Amino acid sequence: MNPQSTNNRNIIFLVIVAALGYFVDIYDLVLFSVVRVKSLTEIGVSAADLKTNGIFIINVQMFGLLLGGLLWGILGDKMGRIKVLFGSILIYSLANIANGFATTVNSYALIRFIAGVGLAGELGAGITLVTETMDKDKRGYGTMIVAGIGLLGAAAAATIAENFTWQTSYFVGGGMGLLLLLLRVGTFESGMFKQTANQNVSKGNFFMLFTDKKRFLKYLYCILIGIPLWFVVGILVTLCREFGIELHATETLDAGKGIMFTYFGIAIGDVVTGFLAQILKSRRKTVFIFHCLSVISVIVYLTSYGLSGSTFIWICLFMGFSVGYWATFVTIAAEQFGTNIRATVTTTAPNFVRGALIPINLLFGYLATKFSNVTAGFIVMALLTLIAMFAVSQLKESFNKDLDYLEE
Numbered sequence: 105m106n107p108q109s110t111n112n113r114n115i116i117f118l119v120i121v122a123a124l125g126y127f128v129d130i131y132d133l134v135l136f137s138v139v140r141v142k143s144l145t146e147i148g149v150s151a152a153d154l155k156t157n158g159i160f161i162i163n164v165q166m167f168g169l170l171l172g173g174l175l176w177g178i179l180g181d182k183m184g185r186i187k188v189l190f191g192s193i194l195i196y197s198l199a200n201i202a203n204g205f206a207t208t209v210n211s212y213a214l215i216r217f218i219a220g221v222g223l224a225g226e227l228g229a230g231i232t233l234v235t236e237t238m239d240k241d242k243r244g245y246g247t248m249i250v251a252g253i254g255l256l257g258a259a260a261a262a263t264i265a266e267n268f269t270w271q272t273s274y275f276v277g278g279g280m281g282l283l284l285l286l287l288r289v290g291t292f293e294s295g296m297f298k299q300t301a302n303q304n305v306s307k308g309n310f311f312m313l314f315t316d317k318k319r320f321l322k323y324l325y326c327i328l329i330g331i332p333l334w335f336v337v338g339i340l341v342t343l344c345r346e347f348g349i350e351l352h353a354t355e356t357l358d359a360g361k362g363i364m365f366t367y368f369g370i371a372i373g374d375v376v377t378g379f380l381a382q383i384l385k386s387r388r389k390t391v392f393i394f395h396c397l398s399v400i401s402v403i404v405y406l407t408s409y410g411l412s413g414s415t416f417i418w419i420c421l422f423m424g425f426s427v428g429y430w431a432t433f434v435t436i437a438a439e440q441f442g443t444n445i446r447a448t449v450t451t452t453a454p455n456f457v458r459g460a461l462i463p464i465n466l467l468f469g470y471l472a473t474k475f476s477n478v479t480a481g482f483i484v485m486a487l488l489t490l491i492a493m494f495a496v497s498q499l500k501e502s503f504n505k506d507l508d509y510l511e512e
Contacts (some may be wrong), residue, residue, distance in 0.1 A: 115237055119246050121287050122230035125193060126254025128284055129226040131261045132200050132277045134217060134367065136161060137342045138261050139270035146270070147207055155346060157209050160466055162338060164213040166459045169222025173455025176225030178310055180447030186230040188447070190285065196222025197281030202510065204271035204278075210271040227254075227434065228451025235438045236446070240504050244387075244435060248378025251431030257372060258367030262360045310448055319441075321498070326437040328495035329391060330457040331464070332398055332488045333370075333427040338461045339468055340405065340481060341366050341420055349404075350478050354412045359433060365417045366424035373428015385503050387436050390429065392496050395489055397426035403487045406478050430454075439502035442510040464488070 136143075149157050172192070179256045180188040199219035206212040234246040265273045340347065341362045348357035373394065381390040401423040408419060425426045437453040438446055464484065471480035 115246075115247070118237060119234055119249055121284075122234055123253035124287065125226050125230055125284055126250055127257040127260070128193070128194075128277065128280045129223055130254050130257035130367065131280065132196055132219060132257075133223055134258045134337070134363055135200075135261045135265065135273055135277060136165065137338070137363050138265045139273055140342070140359065141345070143206075143212075143270040144209070147212065149209065155343065156274055158328045158342075159469070161209070161213045161216055162342070163462045163465060165216040165220040166461050168217040168458035169224045169455045172221035172224025173228070173452040173459070174310060175221065177228060177448035177451030179230050180225070180451055181445055185229045185233045185236075185447055188225045188451075189233075192222050192225030192229070193234060193281050193284060194222070195219075197227075197278045197285075198280070199278075200274045201278035204274040224455045227454055228447060230437055231431075231434045232447045232450045233436060235450075236443070236507060240506060244378050244381050244432075244503070247431045247435045248375055251374040251434075252371050252378070254370040255367050255430070258370075259364045262364030265360055305336070307447060310452070312445055313449070317506075322440055323453070325495040325498045326433075326440060326449070326453045327456045327460070329436065329499075330433045330454065330492070330493050331460050332395065332485065332492050333430060333433075334461045335464050335468075335484060335488055336398065336402065336423050336427050337363065337366060338483075339465065340402065340423065343477070344416065347477050347481070348411075348416070350476055351406075351409050352409060353416070354410060357413060357416050361413075361417060362420045365420040369421040369426075370426020370428040370430060371424075373425040374431045375428075376425070377429045377432045381503065386501055387432050387503055388496055388499060388501050389441075391432055391436070392424065392493060394426055394429045395493050398423070399485065399489050400424065401426040402481070406481050424510055433457075436499065436502055439505050439507060440499065443507065444510050446507070 106233060108463045110496050140161075141154055144154055144157055145151075161334055176192055176397050179191070182499045196219045199215055199222055203212070203219065206215055212391045231247055234250060235243045238246045261273065261277070264276055268276070281443055312319070314320050342359055344357040344359050344362045348355075377394060380393070381387045384390060401419070405419045408415060411419070434450060434454055438450045468480050474480075475483075
């Protein structure tokens with residue numbers, strides 16, 4: 105048997121497994137946003153408290169992602185990427201099954217916290233494996249496939265939630281995760297990690313990111329690139345019911361459908377950004393272009409007075425497409441650092457972006473009390489985009505960069 109053909113098949117299998125893992129990850133991550141109103145109403149939350157309790161649970165989940173990102177990132181560099189994939193998916197699968205039995209806001213929040221810890225390890229470990237395994241001139245395609253397929257998990261979450269109870273929706277997510285563990289048995293460890301494992305070098309040392317000013321700023325810029333995306337998903341779409349009231353929508357806007365089409369857009373955007381980065385041979389230029397598009401899309405949304413449900417769906421698709429640089433953002437983070445802390449960076453960076461939704465929520469909530477939801481949305485999006493564009497300008501281009509090196 106041709107060794108090269110065998111290796112290619114192994115790489116393809118690895119990319120598929122990473123993509124399916126991210127599919128389940130996104131399904132579980134956005135499911136609460138989809139079933140927020142339905143599930144909280146059924147456990148006794150009043151209509152007046154839906155927004156407050158919903159933001160509380162999202163914040164608790166995001167805090168779990170923050171802690172989980174640190175845990176799985178460090179373990180990924182110390183023990184290997186494969187072990188992180190197994191551990192993280194087992195935890196969030198069991199947590200989502202347990203979520204179907206939640207009966208109070210506090211129990212709901214606690215379980216979402218545990219699920220958040222588990223969810224934190226999936227994407228970073230998968231992207232690290234793909235970037236370290238594929239050829240440097242093709243790895244952008246690999247991460248593009250992972251994100252493009254994975255983000256369709258949001259569509260699956262919305263579809264299942266629409267046709268079944270919210271409890272069943274959580275059971276399905278947990279069941280899919282447990283089934284995925286069977287596929288993980290056939291995956292193989294990164295060759296770069298194996299070479300590093302026996303070397304006398306600090307591995308998974310999170311504090312290395314703070315001992316050198318240049319390294320710290322590079323890490324901070326990697327995080328800041330992605331913060332507009334989670335504002336769009338976590339606030340502008342998730343709270344569409346509240347925005348719709350101020351925009352005098354002709355009907356109650358459906359967050360479940362909105363999230364589904366937003367993630368359709370993100371999946372399409374991830375494919376387009378992947379190809380565009382290969383054509384331009386620049387991830388920085390690609391992300392900058394899409395930051396500009398995201399501003400335009402949010403302006404369209406927040407000025408659409410009297411919008412209908414169908415118009416809202418198209419706007420969500422546009423907003424999703426414009427922030428569809430998630431895979432490119434994570435790839436940039438992976439390419440900026442050496443093998444001994446790459447999993448730490450690639451796992452913590454996207455989860456710090458997700459966790460940034462906590463202070464963003466607080467800022468938005470404060471501004472909304474002073475002005476309105478729409479005005480607060482404009483201010484926060486403008487601020488986050490300016491920060492993200494500045495961060496992009498400060499990073500060096502990493503396209504085609506050789507990743508086989510260590511951080512000393």
